[in-house]
Amino acid sequence: MGLLFNTFIAAFSSIGAFLFGGIIASVLTMTRFEAHFxxxxxxxxAIVSTFSGGCFFGAAIAGWLNDRYGRKRTIQFGSFIILWGCAMQTGAHNTATLIIGRIIAGFAIGILSMTVPLYNTEIAPPKIRGxxxxxxxECIGVGFLVANWVGYGCxxxxxxxxxxxxxxxxxxPAGLLLVGIQFLPYSPRWLLEVGRDEEARKVVxxxxxxRGSAELEEAAEKEYNEMHDTIKAELLLRSRKISDLWATHAMIKRTLISCAVQIFTQFTGINIISYFGPLMWQSLGMTGGKAxxxxxxxxxxxxxxxxxxxxxxxxRVGRRKPLIFGAATFVATFSIVxxxxATNPVADASSRPADPGAQIAGIAMIFLTNIVFSASFGPVSWVLASEVFPTSTRSIGTSVATCCNWAFNTMLSQVSPIGINNIGYKFYLVFVCFNFVNLIVIVLFFPExxxxxxxxxAELFGDSILDVERTENRREDKTSDNDAKYDS
Incomplete structure (x- = not known):
């Protein structure tokens, strides 16, 4: 039951959080929607990018919320805000109301997009954390799938x-998550951070x-003790200063890798297909319901x-190899698209029909891009960005990395429909260059x-002996200060 329970927790928290992003792609090209907005x-x-902009600010505040109220309560808060934003979008009678609703919902999704991977990382055994x-x-993909077919039917x-x-x-899903998360456990690492040690032990x-297994009890106790000793030591040095993310060489490396993998995920170009897919299909000669x-x-x-x-x-294969494979594949697929x-332009529905062979090849490349992304950057970016930080900076580090994701998501969402309409095939060459840069950086600098x-x-990222000595000195100083206060 242990594995099943872990899987249920991760799936439930994720599916509640991520059934939102793709719905706008399904309605943007609807006749009634275009007539209204x-x-x-x-x-x-603007309709797409304001959502991403809201996500940026939600991710920015999520680090503080997670430290102050915990992962569970932060997820509940985000779910409540989503209900507000989505209700505004549903009842919108003008563009301003729609955009404000998108910003509010985006703010909530920004909170969840940082908190859910963090929560899942902290409850997952190392062997199946990926x-x-x-x-x-996976749940993001299911959300886009549901959104696309709902849009097609509607x-x-x-x-x-x-x-x-x-x-x-x-x-x-927002309402389901708001209620359901109450019945899931707190993160044991957060419980240790706030001094609720016995609760943390029970969760582990x-x-x-x-139940009924001495071997599993021994493994659980070993994991709890390791978790307890590490977190209690780090708490003596805990601070919420963003400058801690570049305080040492090892922290700089962690921060750069976490932020880079989130930025590179946007550079793959996958969200351009997700948000503006119908526009891409139109550029290949497919219009209306076919798109x-x-x-x-x-x-x-x-x-x-x-x-x-x-x-x-x-x-089994890790994080680095799939990222390398993905970046190299995207260079090829966007080059072909x-x-x-470039050789088979289709200006609009009234122009000459697209060449069937070229159309099939273009569709195949877009599908291949989706498959490879779903087996590389898609899942790996969430895993890597949240697992590289120590407890003392995990919340704020994951928050900053997620902010990077949404900042570049906002930028690309704003310029993409303009680029697709104005410069056509040349816009896709931008992603050829982006993914080539991704490939080089990952090969040279990303660890496994x-x-x-x-x-x-700590060992993997090369925390130096000097860093350890500084940690011990600061710990001793803080202990001495506490002793002095007690004596007085």
Missing amino acids: GANPSIQG FLVGLTQ QFINSDASWRLPLALQLL YILHDT LLMQGIYGVVGPIATLIFIFFIVD AAIL TKGKSLEEM
């Missing part, structure tokens, strides 16, 4: 319900499902690829973290 690329970009944290990406409704209904359905035993149908089919392959990857691969669009406990990362 316009079809201007700048407006479309699988459990990778469930975040396009046939001949009223404003065609776009209001998909937006309203976002309320269901529950996660190991030690939405293709987007729906496209959404099926990602979750399947992710599930296979996190179940069979990520905890750009070449197809698979199988390491969160407390073993």
